[in-house]
Amino acid sequence: MQSKIRRISRPRVRDLASMDRQSRWTKQAFLEGEKVGSQIEAALGTSAEMFQSVQQSFSTWCFTEFKERPNYLLMKKLSSAYCRGVGNSTGKKVQGIPLALRGSAAAVVCASNEEKSLHLVLNELERLPLMNIIVILNGCQDHSFNVARRHKGTTIVHYDQRLGHDVGRSIGAGIVKDDIVLFTDGDIVIPAEELAPFLYEVDGGVDVALNHITPYLPSFNYHDEVTRNKSFLNMILQRQELHADSLTAVPHALSSRCISGIGLASLMVPPKAQAIALAQGYRVASVHSVDVISRNRSHTSNRGKHNVVADMIKGDHAEALYELMSKYGIPLDTPLESRSEVAIRRNSR
Structure with missing residues (x-):
């Protein structure tokens, strides 16, 4: 042999x-x-x-x-x-992660009945060089308010009634005046080490720092409708390299100049905010991969083929596409690619 x-x-x-x-x-x-x-x-x-x-x-x-x-x-x-x-x-361990940032940074956390995880989420955020941490309590009926109050320096915005899935992001972004705004959710505990790259890249010139979630997705044959909507939106904007990376997935960070340019209201519809940012020429990049798929808490609203959350996200993409056609005159077609090019792009890791 x-x-x-x-x-x-x-x-x-x-x-x-x-x-x-x-x-x-x-x-x-x-x-x-x-x-x-x-x-x-x-x-x-x-x-x-x-x-x-x-x-x-x-x-x-x-x-x-x-x-x-x-x-x-x-x-x-x-x-x-x-x-x-x-x-x-x-003789004392430094718990945080210092970063050389020229601008100031803040975080916006949206939570709805997240008393079991919110404390851990805030612990990780406090390990970052943040000037402000804004917690938006969206119709919480549990003890999330008391949990947030235990964290000194945290600003709490409490709404008794449910505002909507992404409305809290817009509210939080409107409160802070910092140069960088990091967005995350109260139900997913993400280590500070995985959040730091989003702050650093926006401080370095990126306007929209996306979670590179594509490596955690199956090959194209097994993509669901939501994933294909995300990929299609990036494709028609000639940003195929973003694959299915989207503002619908936390964590992500935006520059204050981008938030001002695209408008606070657009943040309530994440695909629309991403579409406007790309159409207006802001620098959008996938900066770090965080597996929020396996960490995402399962609800009755996000399970099943035609669940409420999936239908909402598909509707958000339809709104984003309408925005591109009506205000920016962007047609919903792209130059044809060969089968091999499509296969390489869709199934690459």
Whole structure:
């Protein structure tokens, strides 16, 4: 039997040089964190106050040392190393994730009877450098209000009656005045590590940072009607590379300039907001993959082939398509692709 020869790929010289530079920067971040930790140790109070001090010092260091903005992978390593340095000096673990943001950031959380998960959702958000956390309680009949009140600094907007599925996003976005707005839901606990890329990419120039949910979907043959609606909307706007990534899926983040440009009312219909943003030329990108499909809590309203939520989302896409045709004159057709091109695009991971 002929033996198989396994070829081991080696990093290119350019890749090795890049890895070496990153290693040096990571080591420097650790040493800087140690130095800062020894300076702030005596003044440390609560974990929140500690994180605030670390966030401020880390941002100052990054802006001083880097002439060009680091990509997120490097920023993630720098942040982790800096926190390890602070912890090594103070003996206290930094619970948050400092990021070098030039703008201010806020989060909007929509919740409807989410007392079991809301506390954990807010815990993760408090690990991020957010100036404001807005909780929209949408017709809650449980103890969600009391849960939210336990988190100091959180702004609560409580409506006794149900407003509608996505109305809370529009209300929350209208309250905050920050440069970046992160949107998530109270029923899905997403680690801060998976939320941070959305803040960082919007701070870097992206206007609509989408959850790259496509890798968690089945191949095209098994797509449901909702998924095909999402893909079709992106396709007619000549953004096939977005696949089925959509503002209907949390988490996502928007810049304040984009929210102002597309209008608060559009946020109540996520596909419409996405369509308007693309039509107006805002920078829309899929920035990070978060599996919210398996984490999404099952309700009677979102189960089954023709459930209420699915029908609502399909209706939202119809509204988005009408907006594109009536106001932007965008026809609902695209240049034909070959069968192989379609197969590669639809089934790629």
